Amino acid sequence: MAKSLYLFALLVVASCALCEGQNVTNLPKGGSISDTMRTVTSHGPERITRNIxxxxxxxxxxxxxxxxxxxxxxxxxNITNQVSSARFFSVLEDRQGNLWFGTIGSGVYQYDPKKADGQKFRHFTTAEGLIDNRVPHIYEDKSGRIWFGTLTGASRFDPGQVVGKQFQNYRMNGAWPFTGLENGDLPPDDHDDVNSIIEDKNGKFWFGTRGDARIFDGKAFTVIRHEGQTFTNVRTIMEDRRGNVWLAGGDGLWRYDGSTFTNFTDDFVGFVYEDRAGNIWTSSQSTFSGKWGISRYDVKSLSDKKPVATKIDSDYKANEQMTFGLMEANDGSIWFGSLGGVYRYDGKTIKDFKGK
Known part of the structure; x- marks a missing residue:
C-alpha cells in the first residue's frame, strides 16, 4: 500500500526541518538559570509547533x-531561550516528573523542575551515546526506559545503568543492536529514521519510519504487512484503550485489532490521538482539497464498517498549512500545532496564541 506520490509540501517542510544545520547555545558554565531570567509572554510559539x-x-x-x-x-x-537556540521537535514527561526535549541538530535535553537553578538541565548528544542528534520523537516504555526516534535509528536510554552504558542503539535495517554508524550506509528501504515508537499490550515494540514500519519483539524485527503490502511513511503509531494499534501516515489511517487491519481514510494523516472519551482525533490533509485540519471519529462510530470523521471547520489560518501534534487538555479542549504556532479547540471555536 506504499504510495508512489508523497505530498510536495510535506517533503519541502521535512527537508527544511530535519536536514539543516543548527546553531546551538551551550549550557551556561558556573552560572544558573532561574525562571525569572526566562522569557514570559502573553503569546505562545510563532514558528513550527510539532508536539504538545x-x-x-x-x-x-x-x-x-x-x-x-x-x-x-x-x-x-520559554523555558529554553537561555539554554539553546535549537529547533525543538518533541517533548515527554516521564514517570519521575522529568521533562525530555528533542531537537533537530542538538540532541536531547532533560529538564528536572525539582532541582535547583543551574542544575535543572542535562544535555545528551552523540558524544554521550545518542545515535543521532536529530530527535523527532521521544517515548517512555513500561520499564521506564526512554526511547528516542532519530533520523538514523532509535536510541534507548536506561536511567538505571551506569554512565557510559545508558544508551542502546538500534537501526531499522536489521542490525539489532547497532552501536556505531560505521560507513553510514542507508538501510535497504533507504529510510532509517524513526518517527514513532510504542510498546503494545503484549510487550512488542512498533516502529514507524519513512520506510517500512516494523515490530520488534526484543530479539528480531519483522516488517508489518497487510495483504502483502507494507506500511510506509508512518508518522504516528498509537495503542488505544482497547488494545487496538493505529498507524497514521502516507498510507492513510489504519487500525489493527490483533488480527485484522481496517482502513479509515486514504488521506495523509500526520497524527492520531485518542481522547478520554475514546474518540479518535487526527490531523490530516485532504486528498481532494489539499487543505489541512483536524478531525474526530466519534467513539460510537468506530465499529461501523466505514466510519466517517467529523471535520472541525473553521477559518483559522492553519487550515492552509500543515497541522501537527494533538493533545486533549484537562478541561477537554484539543490543542494542536501548525507551521505558525499552537491552536486550541474548545468544542466551538479555534483560538490561536500568537502575538499581535
Missing amino acids: IQDRNGNIWIAAFDGIFRYDGNSFT
Whole structure:
C-alpha cells in the first residue's frame, strides 16, 4: 500500500526541518538559570509547533522551533531561550516528573523542575551515546526506559545503568543492536529514521519510519504487512484503550485489532490521538482539497464498517498549512500545532496564541 506520490509540501517542510544545520547555545558554565531570567509572554510559539503535552501539574508544554514553551493557564514561558537556540521537535514527561526535549541538530535535553537553578538541565548528544542528534520523537516504555526516534535509528536510554552504558542503539535495517554508524550506509528501504515508537499490550515494540514500519519483539524485527503490502511513511503509531494499534501516515489511517487491519481514510494523516472519551482525533490533509485540519471519529462510530470523521471547520489560518501534534487538555479542549504556532479547540471555536 506504499504510495508512489508523497505530498510536495510535506517533503519541502521535512527537508527544511530535519536536514539543516543548527546553531546551538551551550549550557551556561558556573552560572544558573532561574525562571525569572526566562522569557514570559502573553503569546505562545510563532514558528513550527510539532508536539504538545500536559504534565501532572496541569501545565501545557509545547515543542516548537522557537523553543520549549510552558503554559500555566495564564501566560507562556520559554523555558529554553537561555539554554539553546535549537529547533525543538518533541517533548515527554516521564514517570519521575522529568521533562525530555528533542531537537533537530542538538540532541536531547532533560529538564528536572525539582532541582535547583543551574542544575535543572542535562544535555545528551552523540558524544554521550545518542545515535543521532536529530530527535523527532521521544517515548517512555513500561520499564521506564526512554526511547528516542532519530533520523538514523532509535536510541534507548536506561536511567538505571551506569554512565557510559545508558544508551542502546538500534537501526531499522536489521542490525539489532547497532552501536556505531560505521560507513553510514542507508538501510535497504533507504529510510532509517524513526518517527514513532510504542510498546503494545503484549510487550512488542512498533516502529514507524519513512520506510517500512516494523515490530520488534526484543530479539528480531519483522516488517508489518497487510495483504502483502507494507506500511510506509508512518508518522504516528498509537495503542488505544482497547488494545487496538493505529498507524497514521502516507498510507492513510489504519487500525489493527490483533488480527485484522481496517482502513479509515486514504488521506495523509500526520497524527492520531485518542481522547478520554475514546474518540479518535487526527490531523490530516485532504486528498481532494489539499487543505489541512483536524478531525474526530466519534467513539460510537468506530465499529461501523466505514466510519466517517467529523471535520472541525473553521477559518483559522492553519487550515492552509500543515497541522501537527494533538493533545486533549484537562478541561477537554484539543490543542494542536501548525507551521505558525499552537491552536486550541474548545468544542466551538479555534483560538490561536500568537502575538499581535
